Amino acid sequence: MNQQIEQLDGFADEPTREMLQSLIDKKRKFDKYKTLCLRWQIFTFLSVLSFMAYFYFIILHPGDSNLSILLGQFTGDEMHIFFLVAIVAGYGSALHCKKKEEKAETEYHKLRCEVITKSPDLWPKPFLWKKRHEVFKVMKKEFDINLFYESK
Template sequence: MEQAIRELDQHTTDEPAKHMLQGLVEKKRKFDTLKKKCLQGQLFTFGFAICFMIYFYYFILQPNTVDFTVILSRFVQDPFHLFFVVGIAAGYATCVYYKKKEEKAEAEYHQLRCEVIKKSQELWPQPYFWKKRHEVYTMMKSEFGINLFFESK
């Protein structure tokens, strides 16, 4: 369990609430990790595609601007070009894979976050605890970047 969550005293939150908050932190970290991997895949694919377009323009297209068949035959003859095409396709497939996983993790995170917000009446039932709830929400916002004040993203 996270140190900041563990340090919440019994007057602020009980054990079930701490476990829900810990689960929320884990879902947020999973979502952030997948978001980072998706961005890295997109940057790799974009960079690889730009490099290929520059190479294609200067070494295949520019010297052979007259005939399309010559351009196509020069492109097909070199197996090095297949490396570029496979790399771009693999990068794109990786981006699609991580994007789907990211969207699923975001939905799980958002669902759990909304559940914590909706169950706040049950987690902090008495008026004294209800006032302490603000401290917990502020700590979650500052420590982990999780907004529990509103349901909207």
């Protein structure tokens, strides 16, 4: 359990702290997939861009405008296949990571909304209800998790 969550001993009971820890874990998982997806998208974009530049300056520009000669030059080199495989692999990986990112975001948002909805049950006593605001501040400041409102 995180040190900041353990320090909330007087502000929240054990099940509430476990729920908050789970929320932090889901947020980190979502952030991890978000970063990974962005990296794959940048890799794919740069691969496409470099292949287009290579294709234009090496194959199209100095060569003839005959389509059969261009296709022969394109299929004659293994480097072109490597470029295409890298682009397809990058695109496929970006799609796969995007699906995982959306799933992680859904799980995170569901649990976050559950914490917000169950706040009266998690902090049932009036003196604990006043401390709830401190817990929400810690979650926002330390982990960038907004528990004040349900909207994203």
